[in-house]
Amino acid sequence: xxxxxxxxxxxxxxxxxxxxxxxxxxxxxxxxxxxxxxxxxxxxxxxxxxxxxxxxxxxxxxxxxxxxxxxxxxxxxxxxxxxxxxxxxxxxxxxxxxxxxxxxxxxxxxxxxxxxxxxxxxxxxxxxxxxxxxxxxxxxxxxxxxxxxxxxxxxxxxxxxxxxxxxxxxxxxxxxxxxxxxxxxxxxxxxxxxxxxxxxxxxxxxxxxxxxxxxxxxxxxxxxxxxxxxxxxxxxxxxxxxxxxxxxxxxxxxxxxxxxxxxxxxxxx
Amino acid sequence: xxxxxxxxxxxxxxxxxxxxxxxxxxxxxxxxxxxxxxxxxxxxxxxxxxxxxxxxxxxxxxxxxxxxxxxxxxxxxxxxxxxxxxx
Numbered sequence: 001x002x003x004x005x006x007x008x009x010x011x012x013x014x015x016x017x018x019x020x021x022x023x024x025x026x027x028x029x030x031x032x033x034x035x036x037x038x039x040x041x042x043x044x045x046x047x048x049x050x051x052x053x054x055x056x057x058x059x060x061x062x063x064x065x066x067x068x069x070x071x072x073x074x075x076x077x078x079x080x081x082x083x084x085x086x087x088x089x090x091x092x093x094x095x096x097x098x099x100x101x102x103x104x105x106x107x108x109x110x111x112x113x114x115x116x117x118x119x120x121x122x123x124x125x126x127x128x129x130x131x132x133x134x135x136x137x138x139x140x141x142x143x144x145x146x147x148x149x150x151x152x153x154x155x156x157x158x159x160x161x162x163x164x165x166x167x168x169x170x171x172x173x174x175x176x177x178x179x180x181x182x183x184x185x186x187x188x189x190x191x192x193x194x195x196x197x198x199x200x201x202x203x204x205x206x207x208x209x210x211x212x213x214x215x216x217x218x219x220x221x222x223x224x225x226x227x228x229x230x231x232x233x234x235x236x237x238x239x240x241x242x243x244x245x246x247x248x249x250x251x252x253x254x255x256x257x258x259x260x261x262x263x264x265x266x267x268x269x
Numbered sequence: 270x271x272x273x274x275x276x277x278x279x280x281x282x283x284x285x286x287x288x289x290x291x292x293x294x295x296x297x298x299x300x301x302x303x304x305x306x307x308x309x310x311x312x313x314x315x316x317x318x319x320x321x322x323x324x325x326x327x328x329x330x331x332x333x334x335x336x337x338x339x340x341x342x343x344x345x346x347x348x349x350x351x352x353x354x355x356x
Contacts, residue, residue, distance in 0.1 A: 146290060146291055150291060190283065201291050
């Protein structure tokens with residue numbers, strides 16, 4: 001049986017797809033058979049971030065409608081063994097994802113894979129609800145910024161009431177906070193919410209802190225998940241988070257600025 | 270925080286303001302969206318608020334609606350409205 005993990009946030013543009021790609025790729029790098037499923041029907045982008053946009057033939061909705069089977073729709077990653085992508089459809093039909101259809105596909109994937117990463121669309125509409133409904137675990141991607149934190153809290157409320165686990169009175173969906181686009185310099189200046197501030201408000205366990213990094217845009221330009229760039233701070237921070245996801249305890253990095261000399265500390269700069 | 274910044278500091282850091290604002294709105298929305306009870310309660314609350322506002326100006330958090338299950342066959346719908354003082 002696979003662990004089904006939804007990567008969600010409520011707010012758009014906080015790094016759900018970047019994180020899904022990085023975490024899925026990292027899990028596969030560490031020997032887990034992993035599939036990343038794009039739930040953003042109509043606005044598919046996981047394929048671009050993963051660099052497989054030219055290999056999409058069939059998609060998620062084709063499989064639900066019986067127009068293709070799963071093996072035809074799954075795209076095998078050429079860089080990492082055991083990594084697959086199930087692309088979203090570009091249809092404009094918002095109700096293309098049915099609960100029964102999604103369940104059938106996730107059941108089928110569960111037989112094959114160790115991890116199913118569900119890349120949720122923004123918002124709290126059908127696509128987002130479907131992405132989280134069957135989840136065992138959630139990674140709530142949050143930026144240290146007021147609207148993102150508020151929306152994350154809303155999504156936590158929805159996970160606690162609208163997921164399958166909630167509806168059936170099972171053990172609740174396990175919640176993980178992934179703080180992205182973090183700038184220690186701005187936190188130290190008092191211009192940005194700190195890790196502690198966000199943890200205080202959302203009150204869920206911290207999975208990782210990804211620093212704001214040039215490497216993320218570079219990775220998406222190239223279609224290579226940032227975790228493959230192990231020179232980069234963001235890539236290393238994602239890898240730490242992936243170890244924690246598998247139960248290992250890893251110290252948090254990139255939370256502080258480099259120590260300044262005494263002169264700079266007194267006079268600023 | 271450098272020494273010069275310390276003396277220049279008059280206002281609260283923006284991050285503290287952000288945290289306080291978030292704590293208030295998140296607490297309010299949690300009680301609103303995560304309360305147990307039927308899904309229509311938030312809508313009911315909003316409609317009641319709109320009706321009252323036709324007659325008197327009140328804040329959006331001045332109305333609370335709560336459903337309590339007292340016993341198997343008894344639930345109590347509690348409606349609480351804080352009206353402003355008469356001038």
